[in-house]
Amino acid sequence: MITLGLLLVYRFGAQIALPGIDTSRLADLTAGANEGILGILNAFTGGAFAKASVFALGIMPYISASIVVQLMGIAIPYLQKLQKEGESGRKTINQITRWLTIGICVVQAPAYLYGLEALGVPADAFVLGKGLDFIVPAVIILVAGCIFAMWLGEKITDKGIGNGISLLIMIGIIATLPQSFVQEFISRTTNNTGGLMFILIEVILWFLVILASVLLVMATRQIPVQYARRTASGGYEKNIMGSRQYIPLKLNASGVMPIIFAQAIMFAPGLIGSTFKETGWGAWMQVQFQDPFGLAYNILFAFLIIIFTYFYTAITVPTNKMADDLKRSGGFIPGIRPGKETGDFLDKIMSLITLPGSVFLALLAVLPAVVVKLLDVQGGWALFYGGTSLLIMVGVAIDTVQQVNSYLLNRHYDGLMKTGKNRKVA
Numbered sequence: 001m002i003t004l005g006l007l008l009v010y011r012f013g014a015q016i017a018l019p020g021i022d023t024s025r026l027a028d029l030t031a032g033a034n035e036g037i038l039g040i041l042n043a044f045t046g047g048a049f050a051k052a053s054v055f056a057l058g059i060m061p062y063i064s065a066s067i068v069v070q071l072m073g074i075a076i077p078y079l080q081k082l083q084k085e086g087e088s089g090r091k092t093i094n095q096i097t098r099w100l101t102i103g104i105c106v107v108q109a110p111a112y113l114y115g116l117e118a119l120g121v122p123a124d125a126f127v128l129g130k131g132l133d134f135i136v137p138a139v140i141i142l143v144a145g146c147i148f149a150m151w152l153g154e155k156i157t158d159k160g161i162g163n164g165i166s167l168l169i170m171i172g173i174i175a176t177l178p179q180s181f182v183q184e185f186i187s188r189t190t191n192n193t194g195g196l197m198f199i200l201i202e203v204i205l206w207f208l209v210i211l212a213s214v215l216l217v218m219a220t221r222q223i224p225v226q227y228a229r230r231t232a233s234g235g236y237e238k239n240i241m242g243s244r245q246y247i248p249l250k251l252n253a254s255g256v257m258p259i260i261f262a263q264a265i266m267f268a269p270g271l272i273g274s275t276f277k278e279t280g281w282g283a284w285m286q287v288q289f290q291d292p293f294g295l296a297y298n299i300l301f302a303f304l305i306i307i308f309t310y311f312y313t314a315i316t317v318p319t320n321k322m323a324d325d326l327k328r329s330g331g332f333i334p335g336i337r338p339g340k341e342t343g344d345f346l347d348k349i350m351s352l353i354t355l356p357g358s359v360f361l362a363l364l365a366v367l368p369a370v371v372v373k374l375l376d377v378q379g380g381w382a383l384f385y386g387g388t389s390l391l392i393m394v395g396v397a398i399d400t401v402q403q404v405n406s407y408l409l410n411r412h413y414d415g416l417m418k419t420g421k422n423r424k425v426a
Contacts, residue, residue, distance in 0.1 A: 003160030006152050007171050013145065014048035014055045014172070018138050020128040021052045026121060045172055047179075052116060054145040057108055059168050062150045065100040067257070069093060074315055101150060102143060109142040110135060162403045163396060170396040173389045180380035187378055202377065209367065209385055213394040216360055219251035221353050223346070227331045245331075249350055251357040253317050256391045258308035258358070259365050263388065266292075266301055293369040293379065302362035309358035310351075319346040364391065 017023045042049040045058035073079040079096075082089035113135060117123060128134040149168060156164030188199050225245045266289065273285030288296040323343035332338045336345045367386030371377045383389050 003156050003167070006156050006160065006164075007167065010055070010149060010152050010168055011171065011175065013148070014045065014053050014175070015051065016054050018052050018054060018056070018141060020126065020134045020138060021121075022125045022127055023051070026050070026052060026125065042176065047176055048172075052121070054141050055149055056112060057105060057142050057146045058172060059146070059149045059153060059165060061104040061108060061146050062097070062101045062153075062165065063169075063260075064104055065097045067260070068100060069097050071315070098147075098150070101146065105143040105146045106139065109139040112142065113138055161400065161407070163399050166392070166396040166399065170393050173393055176380070177384060180378070180384065184378045184381040198375075202371075202375065202381075205371075206385060209364070209390065210394060212360075213364060213386075213390055214398070216252050216357070216364065217255075217391070217395050217398060219357075220248040221251065221349060222246040222248055223333060223349065225326065225331045226334055227329070247322065247326075247333075247346070249317075249346070249353060251353050252309075252361055253350070253354070253357075254309050254312035255395060256388050257312045258305045258361060259388045259391065261308045261312070262301055262304035262365075265304060266297065269300070293372045293382070298366040298369045302366050305362040305365050306358040309361060310354055313350060313354050317350055319343050319350060322346055361391075 017026075045053075045056060045060070047053075048055040048058060069079065073083055073093075079093065082092050085092075114130070116125075126134065150165070153164035153168050156162070156167055158164075184202070185199055189195055223246060225247055227245065269285050269289035273282050273287070273289060276282030277286050288294055289300075291297055320340075320343040323339060323346060326332065326342060327338040333342055333345060336342050364386040365388075368379075368382040368384075371385050372379060372382045377385075
């Protein structure tokens with residue numbers, strides 16, 4: 001109930017427009033909120049972006065700050081030290097992330113306000129104009145809205161069922177799902193472009209894509225591990241008779257991060273094209289890379305996802321540390337010498353399974369463009385056929401089910417499911 005209550009507060013805040021903006025003049029922006037780049041931005045905020053809401057920035061500045069701090073932890077010794085200090089270090093890192101979130105919001109908020117007109121909001125929608133008497137309070141409200149959303153996510157993690165920040169993102173994405181489906185349904189039935197039968201085919205295809213996403217999220221390569229049995233003297237027996245366990249290496253260890261990284265970079269070609277639009281190549285880039293369903297856009301997008309999948313997997317899966325921890329605990333992989341050879345073996349396996357994982361992830365990411373071009377699906381509904389939106393929904397849903405199962409099993413209930421992998425993981 002706490003979780004549902006806090007989620008309702010978040011959705012209620014997404015409907016409150018910024019003071020100084022005439023909401024009746026946002027019709028054009030809201031009407032195009034499910035198309036193109038704007039549709040991607042609007043999906044992560046649950047429609048708040050197109051409504052010029054107090055939560056227009058959503059929770060994404062906090063996500064950006066978390067990514068930056070995580071990447072900085074690779075190169076900055078101070079952050080590396082904090083990561084090893086346990087609970088106290090984690091609290092300090094969280095505090096650094098919060099302050100960085102405020103800094104990102106202070107930069108993004110004015111950019112959002114000045115960019116509204118470029119997104120289709122007429123100049124007379126700004127009742128107070130764009131002077132400091134409007135910009136300064138609006139920036140403060142947008143920053144406070146993001147910080148409040150971050151606080152709601154942390155409270156869901158502490159007092160609710162957990163995974164608060166991810167739940168806020170998922171709820172924001174799901175909020176645009178009914179409207180997108182209704183628009184697609186009306187388009188099919190009124191324009192005689194397939195009718196109910198085509199809608200049924202689309203829904204079946206959507207469920208198949210969800211199934212593929214679940215397989216991608218949960219697929220693992222299990223590496224067998226043997227543990228030596230301790231003797232009374234504290235050493236290990238020469239003849240290994242210990243228990244066998246497994247190291248689960250995920251097919252997609254990087255999650256949705258490669259798509260987020262690639263999506264952030266994909267704004268650059270269109271921006272460069274608009275800057276040099278007077279030239280032939282600039283005009284071509286502007287046209288090609290501002291259409292998220294275009295061929296050139298998706299080829300580059302898929303290539304970047306594969307590259308970032310390898311990059312993010314390399315920095316988040318410490319195979320050498322896994323090998324050292326295994327050696328210290330008296331474990332080894334049959335046929336592989338403990339230590340460096342084990343680390344090299346795990347690194348090789350990760351490289352091998354990351355290739356199909358990255359290709360599968362790239363295919364899911366570009367699938368919305370495929371269904372738009374082949375099936376003539378509307379852009380808003382197509383966004384739910386793959387990419388960040390679908391993978392976040394699937395990943396968060398699986399994590400939430402596992403956490404609820406864990407909670408129930410710890411209190412001697414049967415859990416949500418009688419059988420299945422989710423029950424075993426919990």
